[in-house]
Amino acid sequence: MPAIVNRIFARWVEETEGYLASWERLQRAGYGSEAGGVKRILDEIVPFRLRRATGLSLTNRDVSPENLIVCEAGVRLIDPVPIVYDGLAFAGDVLNNFNTLFPSFHRSPRYERHRFDRYRPLLCSFADGFLEGYAQGDPEMLYALRVEQFLMLLDLTCHHIGLLEHDMTEEAVLRYGDKTAMEERIPTYIAGMEQFRLL
Incomplete structure (x- = not known):
C-alpha cells in the first residue's frame, strides 16, 4: 500500500473513532439529555464506517452556492484547492451544508447577504437531488451517504x-457569526440529529 494511502487510512480510523469523543463533548457541554439518540446512532454507524472501504477521490472542499456556476453544459463547481480524501465523506458534507449549514448561517457575515434561510426548500431540493443522483437507487450507498451527513452535522x-x-x-466571526448566533443554532442542530433518519 502506498504511504499516502496508509496515512489517509490511519486518519480515517482516528477520525471515525473520534466521533465517539464528540458525543462526550455534547455531554460535557450540557446537551447530553437532549442528545440521547445521538449516542445510539453513533453506536450503530461508527462500526459501519470502520468496516466500509474508503474510496479516495480528488474532492472539492468549498461547495457553497457562491462557488457554483450554472452554464449550458450544466452546473460546475469552482475550488482552487481540491484535496484527496474519501468521496463519500465529502458527499455527506454537501448534504449537510445544503440541508443545514447554509440555511442556518444567515446571521454570519460571510453568508448573510445571500439570505439562504429564505431558500431552505430550494437548498434542500438540491441536496435531495444530489443524494438521489449519487446513490442511484442503491440502498447501501444511500445509507453510507446518510451516515456521512449525520457525522458532518455532529x-x-x-x-x-x-x-x-x-x-x-x-x-471565526465572519464565518460563523457572533456567539449569540452560534448559541442559537446548537439546539436546532441537536434536534436535527435526534430526528435524523439514516434511511
Whole structure:
C-alpha cells in the first residue's frame, strides 16, 4: 500500500473513532439529555464506517452556492484547492451544508447577504437531488451517504461548542457569526440529529 494511502487510512480510523469523543463533548457541554439518540446512532454507524472501504477521490472542499456556476453544459463547481480524501465523506458534507449549514448561517457575515434561510426548500431540493443522483437507487450507498451527513452535522455542532469555549477570532466571526448566533443554532442542530433518519 502506498504511504499516502496508509496515512489517509490511519486518519480515517482516528477520525471515525473520534466521533465517539464528540458525543462526550455534547455531554460535557450540557446537551447530553437532549442528545440521547445521538449516542445510539453513533453506536450503530461508527462500526459501519470502520468496516466500509474508503474510496479516495480528488474532492472539492468549498461547495457553497457562491462557488457554483450554472452554464449550458450544466452546473460546475469552482475550488482552487481540491484535496484527496474519501468521496463519500465529502458527499455527506454537501448534504449537510445544503440541508443545514447554509440555511442556518444567515446571521454570519460571510453568508448573510445571500439570505439562504429564505431558500431552505430550494437548498434542500438540491441536496435531495444530489443524494438521489449519487446513490442511484442503491440502498447501501444511500445509507453510507446518510451516515456521512449525520457525522458532518455532529462535527458542525461540536465545532460550534468548541468555538464558544474561546474568544472568537475575526475570521471565526465572519464565518460563523457572533456567539449569540452560534448559541442559537446548537439546539436546532441537536434536534436535527435526534430526528435524523439514516434511511
